[in-house]
Amino acid sequence: MAILQVELCGRLADLAGDVVDVEVPNVGINVSDLRTAIAEAYPVLSQIIFDSKIRACVDEILVNDAVVVRAGQLVAFFPPLSGG
């Protein structure tokens, strides 16, 4: 197992801080399973992390839930965007 650091953006950071550590298999984990791992490790995120409006970003690219991520990659979760 390895520790994946996950960045939380916007209002997600209010709930659990800017970065959370998540234990993941060395071979990696897909984003869908990563959401489950986060929910288990951080109960305060257990509802919101599964919200379909919360998008994953890996190595600065928005990705779908099938993408596999590994420790060392730049992983973040985005709540709905709001510029302008």
Next chain:
Amino acid sequence: MAVFLSKEPIDPSALLAGFQIEGAGAIASFTGLARGTGQDNAVISSLVLQSYRGVTLASMQTIAVESIKRFSLLHAHITHRSGRILPNEPIVFVAAAALHRAAALDAVSYMMDLLKTEAVFWKYEETAGEKRWIEPTEADYARAQKWNQ
């Protein structure tokens, strides 16, 4: 194309004065300002915009590129603030240069509609002792969606 993300206050008048595009028949621009009151008339002390690494600037560049293609612009400009913004300070300046009026005006609306919903920012208002996250409304999403119809 010129796209900037600024942590410092911006000067829309100076940006517009510098938007001199040879051959343009029309230049349209828009400046968005931070409001001093919220939806419930609460006094807002500041608006805070958060960005994320290189993704925010890249998302703004994508919007500018798409606007140039869609409206055959001669030039497009986006400058967006991040950080803490005080009431009446500019949040965003966009400008479009085209051969004709309709394309320039539409391009400015397009860029703003997409900045609202697709640019990688998060923002919250600070009122007396309260922090309130702001997300796009259904109307904001509808305005952005209409460009796909």
